[in-house]
Amino acid sequence: MKKEKDDNLIAQNKKARHDYFIKETVEAGIALTGTEIKSVRARRINLRDGYVQIYGGSAYLENVHISEYKQGNRYNHDPLRSRRLLLHKKEIARLAKAQxxxxxxxxxxxxxxxxxxxxxxxxxxxxxKEYDKRQTIKERDQKREIRRKYGI
Incomplete structure (x- = not known):
């Protein structure tokens, strides 16, 4: 199995795995404007408070901040606008049921x-819950100690 390269990784929401048990993951495309994709390629995106909302038979990425493009003029985008996610109908239905x-x-x-x-x-x-977060931190520290002790 080919390991995914992180060369193309733009942004990561590290807090999400701390605050949630992730049951399932889905890859989706994002409908972006010209200045938005330029800002994304410049790594000017923040996922921290983002979430996905499903309405009208479509999925939308809400509250994700993509900074304005520096060389953009009056056609620049709104940094916090809703962005449509490109998913199949079956995937949207499955996500709507889960939501x-x-x-x-x-x-x-x-x-x-x-x-x-x-x-x-x-x-x-x-x-x-808070006790789940503490348990996760405890397990991570134990793994770190084992690696340190045995040089793995």
Missing amino acids: SERGIAIIPLKVYLKHGFAKVLIGVGQGK
């Missing part, structure tokens, strides 16, 4: 370029 469950959120995990197109990896996650 209707209590405690489930659909969040962006990372943005990357694939064959020149911007893609977003979205995850269906269930929120962690």
Whole structure:
């Protein structure tokens, strides 16, 4: 199996895996304007507070900040506008069903370029409680200690 290169990784939402148990991931394209894709390629994107909303039979990426393009003029984009995700109808239906469950959120995990197109990896996650977060930190520290002790 070929390992994915991180050369094309644009942005990553590290806080998402800390706050949610990720059950499923889906790759989706993003419908961007010209100045938005230029800003994305310049790595001027923030996924931290982003989420996916499904309405009108389409999925939209909400609250993801893509900075204005520096060389853009009056045609520059709104940094926090809703961006349509390019998914198949079956995928949208599956995500809508998951979103209707209590405690489930659909969040962006990372943005990357694939064959020149911007893609977003979205995850269906269930929120962690405070004790779950502490347990995750404890397990991570134990693994780090084992690696340090045995030189793995």
